[in-house]
Amino acid sequence: MIFLGAGMLVLGLFMPIVTMPMVGSVNLFGNGGNAAGLVLMALAALAAGLALKDRPSDAFWPAVAACGVLAYCFARLQYGLAQMRASLQELEGNPFASLAEGAMGNVQIQWGWLLLAAGAGTMVYAAFKSRDAASPKLLSVPDTTTRRVVAGLALAGLLVLPVQDGFGRRGATATTTESPGLPLAATAPSVDATTPSREEATYIAQHLQVYALEAKYYNSVLDGRVPGVTFKVKNNGSRTLNKVAVRIVFHDAGGLPIAEETYFPVLVSDYSYGSANTPLRPNYIAQQERGQFWTAKSVPTEWQTGQATATITEIEFGPDDGATPGT
Structure with missing residues (x-):
C-alpha cells in the first residue's frame, strides 16, 4: 500500500x-521548477525506500509531511484565486471588465488534487x-534519523515555496495582476485592448487556419456537465507566433449569436505554463x-449545442524571425 500511495x-x-485561460493546464511538478513538486517527489521516494527496507512504520513521517505540503499548496491556490476575484472589483467601470470576469470564471480546479490526496x-x-x-503508542517508535530527514525536506519546502512566490511576484510587470497563491507563481491574464495591425491581419487571413472546432457539453470531474470547446x-x-x-x-x-469567449491556445510568457507556453512555429499545430x-x-442555456x-x-510575432513582437 505504501508503494501504491507513493506511486499515486x-x-x-x-x-x-488547475486550468486557466491563456495558461492552460498546470501541474504541481512544473517541469521541475516548482519546489513543492520536488519536495513531494522526494518524500514519496523516501517513503517507498523505507518500505523497501522493511521499515513501513517509519514511512509514517514522510507521508504526514507530504499531506502538510499538499495542504499548504492547496491553501495557497485558494488564496490566490480569492485575491484574483477581489482584484476584479478594481476594474469596475472598465469596458473590458466583463472579459476579465469571463476569464476568471474559466479557472477550474482539476482532478489532479484527488490523485495527490489519495496517494x-x-x-x-x-x-x-x-x-x-508495532507499538500502541503512535509516537513512541524512535526513528530519529527518519524524522530528521523528513523534517528537513518538509521545512525546505515550506520555506522555499514562499520565497519562490516572492521572486515570481518581483518579476511581474505592472500590467499583470499578481496572484501569489497560484501554483508555480502563475499570474492572471491582463486585460488588453489591442487590435491586429495591418501586417498581423494579413498574416491571419493568409496563413492561419482554425479548424476541428467541436462545441458541446463535457463532463467535468468537479463541475459536472459544462459547455466547452476544442479546436x-x-x-x-x-513566421513564428508567440501569441494567438x-x-x-x-x-x-x-x-x-448569444455569447462569446476568447481563448489563447498560444501565449509565450514568463508567467505562462502548459502547452500554451510554446511558440507556434511554421507548419506547427496548436491544440489543447x-x-x-x-x-x-x-454560455446561457439557450445555446444550441454544436x-x-x-x-x-x-x-x-516571435522575435526569433527578426520581427518586433506586436508589430
Whole structure:
C-alpha cells in the first residue's frame, strides 16, 4: 500500500491541478521548477525506500509531511484565486471588465488534487496501521534519523515555496495582476485592448487556419456537465507566433449569436505554463492537451449545442524571425 500511495503521489504531480485561460493546464511538478513538486517527489521516494527496507512504520513521517505540503499548496491556490476575484472589483467601470470576469470564471480546479490526496492518504493509512501494530503508542517508535530527514525536506519546502512566490511576484510587470497563491507563481491574464495591425491581419487571413472546432457539453470531474470547446490552429506561414487569440461565438437555435469567449491556445510568457507556453512555429499545430477542453461556463442555456464559430482575432510575432513582437 505504501508503494501504491507513493506511486499515486508521484503520478499526481504530472496531472492537471488547475486550468486557466491563456495558461492552460498546470501541474504541481512544473517541469521541475516548482519546489513543492520536488519536495513531494522526494518524500514519496523516501517513503517507498523505507518500505523497501522493511521499515513501513517509519514511512509514517514522510507521508504526514507530504499531506502538510499538499495542504499548504492547496491553501495557497485558494488564496490566490480569492485575491484574483477581489482584484476584479478594481476594474469596475472598465469596458473590458466583463472579459476579465469571463476569464476568471474559466479557472477550474482539476482532478489532479484527488490523485495527490489519495496517494498521500494511502501512505499515511498504511504506515499508521503498521505503526499501530508495532507499538500502541503512535509516537513512541524512535526513528530519529527518519524524522530528521523528513523534517528537513518538509521545512525546505515550506520555506522555499514562499520565497519562490516572492521572486515570481518581483518579476511581474505592472500590467499583470499578481496572484501569489497560484501554483508555480502563475499570474492572471491582463486585460488588453489591442487590435491586429495591418501586417498581423494579413498574416491571419493568409496563413492561419482554425479548424476541428467541436462545441458541446463535457463532463467535468468537479463541475459536472459544462459547455466547452476544442479546436486546432495551424500556422501555414513562415513566421513564428508567440501569441494567438481565438474568439468563439456561440449561437442559439435560430443561428443568432448569444455569447462569446476568447481563448489563447498560444501565449509565450514568463508567467505562462502548459502547452500554451510554446511558440507556434511554421507548419506547427496548436491544440489543447489530450483529454482537456476549454470551458465556457458563461454560455446561457439557450445555446444550441454544436452551434459555434471560431475566429482568430489577435496574434504576436516571435522575435526569433527578426520581427518586433506586436508589430
